[in-house]
Amino acid sequence: xxxxxxxIYLYDGTYEGLLSCVFESVYCRETxxxxxxxxxxxxxxxxxxxxxxxxxxxxxxxxSFTRKLSAEAGELVRDAFFxxxxxxxxxxxxxxxxxxxxxxxxxxxxxxxxxxxxHEAQRRLLNETHLLLGFLRFSEYDGVLVSRIQPxxxxxxxxxxxxxxxxxxxxxxxxxxxxxxxxxxxDRRARIVELDSLVTPxxxxxxxxYRKLWRTFSDTIAIALRENPRCRMTHCPKRYWPxxxxxxxxxxxxxxxxx
Amino acid sequence: MDLMKKLEILTDxxxxxxxxxxxxxxxxxxxGALGTAVAAGICHSFSADxxxxxxxxxxxxNFCMYDCKYCVNRRSNDVPRAAFTPRELAELTIGFYRRxxxxxxxxxxxxxxxxxxxxxxxxxALELLRGEYRFNGYIHAKAIxxxxxxxxxxxxxxxDRLSVNIELPSERSLAALAPDKTRSAILAPxxxxxxxxxxxxxxxxxxxxAPRFAPAGQSTQMIVGASPESDRQILRLTEGLYKKYALKRxxxxxxxxxxxxxxxxxLDAKPPLLREHRLYQxxxxxxxxxxxxxxxLDDSAENFNPYLDPKCNWAVHxxxxxxxxxxxxxxxxxxxxxxxxxxxxxxxRAVRREGAxxxxxLKRLGVVLKRARYFIVxxxxxxxxxxxxxxxxxxxxxxxxSVTCEQLSMFAAPDIxxxxxxxxxxxxxxxxxKENAVSCLVKAM
Numbered sequence: 229x230x231x232x233x234x235x236i237y238l239y240d241g242t243y244e245g246l247l248s249c250v251f252e253s254v255y256c257r258e259t260x261x262x263x264x265x266x267x268x269x270x271x272x273x274x275x276x277x278x279x280x281x282x283x284x285x286x287x288x289x290x291x292s293f294t295r296k297l298s299a300e301a302g303e304l305v306r307d308a309f310f311x312x313x314x315x316x317x318x319x320x321x322x323x324x325x326x327x328x329x330x331x332x333x334x335x336x337x338x339x340x341x342x343x344x345x346x347h348e349a350q351r352r353l354l355n356e357t358h359l360l361l362g363f364l365r366f367s368e369y370d371g372v373l374v375s376r377i378q379p380x381x382x383x384x385x386x387x388x389x390x391x392x393x394x395x396x397x398x399x400x401x402x403x404x405x406x407x408x409x410x411x412x413x414x415d416r417r418a419r420i421v422e423l424d425s426l427v428t429p430x431x432x433x434x435x436x437x438y439r440k441l442w443r444t445f446s447d448t449i450a451i452a453l454r455e456n457p458r459c460r461m462t463h464c465p466k467r468y469w470p471x472x473x474x475x476x477x478x479x480x481x482x483x484x485x486x487x
Numbered sequence: 488m489d490l491m492k493k494l495e496i497l498t499d500x501x502x503x504x505x506x507x508x509x510x511x512x513x514x515x516x517x518x519g520a521l522g523t524a525v526a527a528g529i530c531h532s533f534s535a536d537x538x539x540x541x542x543x544x545x546x547x548x549n550f551c552m553y554d555c556k557y558c559v560n561r562r563s564n565d566v567p568r569a570a571f572t573p574r575e576l577a578e579l580t581i582g583f584y585r586r587x588x589x590x591x592x593x594x595x596x597x598x599x600x601x602x603x604x605x606x607x608x609x610x611x612a613l614e615l616l617r618g619e620y621r622f623n624g625y626i627h628a629k630a631i632x633x634x635x636x637x638x639x640x641x642x643x644x645x646x647d648r649l650s651v652n653i654e655l656p657s658e659r660s661l662a663a664l665a666p667d668k669t670r671s672a673i674l675a676p677x678x679x680x681x682x683x684x685x686x687x688x689x690x691x692x693x694x695x696x697a698p699r700f701a702p703a704g705q706s707t708q709m710i711v712g713a714s715p716e717s718d719r720q721i722l723r724l725t726e727g728l729y730k731k732y733a734l735k736r737x738x739x740x741x742x743x744x745x746x747x748x749x750x751x752x753x754l755d756a757k758p759p760l761l762r763e764h765r766l767y768q769x770x771x772x773x774x775x776x777x778x779x780x781x782x783x784l785d786d787s788a789e790n791f792n793p794y795l796d797p798k799c800n801w802a803v804h805x806x807x808x809x810x811x812x813x814x815x816x817x818x819x820x821x822x823x824x825x826x827x828x829x830x831x832x833x834x835x836r837a838v839r840r841e842g843a844x845x846x847x848x849l850k851r852l853g854v855v856l857k858r859a860r861y862f863i864v865x866x867x868x869x870x871x872x873x874x875x876x877x878x879x880x881x882x883x884x885x886x887x888x889s890v891t892c893e894q895l896s897m898f899a900a901p902d903i904x905x906x907x908x909x910x911x912x913x914x915x916x917x918x919x920x921k922e923n924a925v926s927c928l929v930k931a932m
Binding site: 361368393463474 | 490491494495498499501502503515516518519521522523525529530531532533534535536537538539540541543544579582583585586587588590741743758760834837838841842844845847848849851852897
């Protein structure tokens with residue numbers, strides 16, 4: 229199981245699919261050169277093997293985390309997967325093959341070359357989640373709050389608790405365009421559903437007034453003599469700006485809504 | 488006056504207040520109420536000057552009876568004036584909060600009629616927000632010096648954090664620049680808040696439903712560069728405030744000239760941003776790194792070295808402390824190494840139990856080897872035998888001398904700014920300042 233074989237695993241892109249690949253790798257005693265979602269696979273000289281998602285296999289791998297490793301290891305693998313960082317599947321499989329040898333302490337060895345990439349991916353996901361707790365914007369349509377985001381990682385499950393607590397008595401929807409999914413909170417029940425596109429009615433006058441008030445505030449609060457665009461971008465990367473009401477457009481002009 | 492105009496005026500008057508943090512309170516949802524508070528605080532946006540926007544930071548009113556020389560809202564200044572009604576303020580806060588623009592409200596005020604009257608206005612607005620509007624998010628309120636202690640008590644029960652601004656670093660500067668304010672009038676409410684917080688904590692330990700008084704504690708701020716105090720005086724004052732008044736934060740604001748006065752820096756003077764930056768770095772060393780004010784600036788220096796951050800400066804002047812063995816040294820010693828921060832020190836402490844750390848491993852833990860490698864021993868490396876000059880160069884803070892598009896950065900060191908003002912090209916001025924700094928530091932080592 230130690231040496232890398234020249235096979236590439238293809239899977240369906242789901243978490244259970246990846247866990248099935250882990251099962252396959254352990255069962256066949258081979259370390260795949262790479263693990264790639266089927267629809268991202270490119271022609272290659274390696275042999276490819278399609279690993280079908282098997283929920284029973286996935287469950288056994290999942291159980292092995294708590295049984296043979298640690299709760300921390302399970303979390304690390306799941307967070308790394310949802311970070312959607314490039315190469316995460318290969319990193320996860322290699323980490324797990326290593327961890328099954330080392331035991332429960334593997335997840336804590338973040339200075340190790342096979343462990344560090346997972347911690348890095350986890351850090352990115354949790355960091356993006358934290359930033360979105362602040363940068364996400366709602367618009368109100370007839371009492372319903374609606375938000376659009378385009379995160380790199382699959383953050384919806386991680387945002388759920390915060391927003392459902394904060395806006396417990398509201399009805400809201402957070403649409404993740406990148407992953408075509410939405411978090412829906414209605415009648416004190418949360419669901420994450422698949423959603424390919426989101427169409428919203430025209431904004432009410434009140435909604436437009438609030439947006440304008442907010443832009444006035446955030447423009448006025450800045451001290452001109454201290455203007456520091458680079459510092460602003462470091463703390464609030466530009467990829468979040470298109471969905472942020474108060475941030476200028478890509479060409480520097482202020483966003484304007486019709487009133 | 489329409490709400491848009493009011494908001495603009497009362498934001499413009501509040502923008503020099505530094506604090507915008509929403510940290511220190513951890514409060515889950517309450518049935519029927521809107522909002523929560525998160526201990527770490529959340530930044531909702533960043534303004535064009537790169538500062539975090541977390542709270543709706545406005546004044547209740549900017550009509551002021553005082554005439555403090557450094558302040559835009561002083562009585563004698565000709566600026567548009569306005570005041571929010573409690574309902575306007577509550578509607579605005581809720582409207583912004585529901586759209587996730589903000590974490591809550593930071594309410595301050597100019598002093599109108601009397602300190603008591605001002606505080607009553609603020610309390611009225613917060614009572615409406617907490618009561619009728621059932622707002623459960625974060626509130627930071629400014630206590631007005633000179634107000635009745637009973638009013639401070641009331642305000643503390645509505646707010647998460649209170650603050651009283653110490654304004655200037657010494658009694659003397661206060662007398663010169665803010666004739667209507669005295670040090671004792673400022674410290675009195677600070678003491679009240681401290682006692683209130685302590686008492687509330689003690690009561691909470693006994694019964695869970697005790698009313699919470701300013702659960703996120705108190706903070707203060709002072710203006711730097713409007714008066715002649717040295718960095719050492721300011722840092723010692725800061726340390727004293729943390730120790731004696733149990734403050735959560737002390738904020739510094741580089742003085743921005745807003746008025747022509749013979750007692751103040753000229754209107755075209757640049758705000759001392761690098762100095763403010765160094766003060767914050769030193770403040771971090773006080774709060775998280777176990778340094779004391781006298782270690783950061785000892786008898787040999789009244790002011791920070793513009794070219795080195797305070798921690799690197801300490802390391803350069805204390806060669807006897809190094810090298811530190813990252814595989815054995817206690818946490819406190821790790822924190823003293825340039826390039827190792829709180830996060831990486833904690834990681835080192837946790838990870839070295841699993842095996843000896845190497846340079847590559849340290850890098851994966853987030854240690855900045857560019858600075859750290861001169862000061863550490865690890866499994867596969869000792870400090871390189873290099874000249875003092877090379878060490879100093881690796882530690883210099885580029886903020887102090889960087890030049891972009893033939894322009895000095897706004898953080899440029901004072902001597903570089905001076906050279907440039909004398910007509911030297913920015914790039915040459917920066918190089919000369921930097922080389923002077925290197926040779927001075929090498930001599931001092």
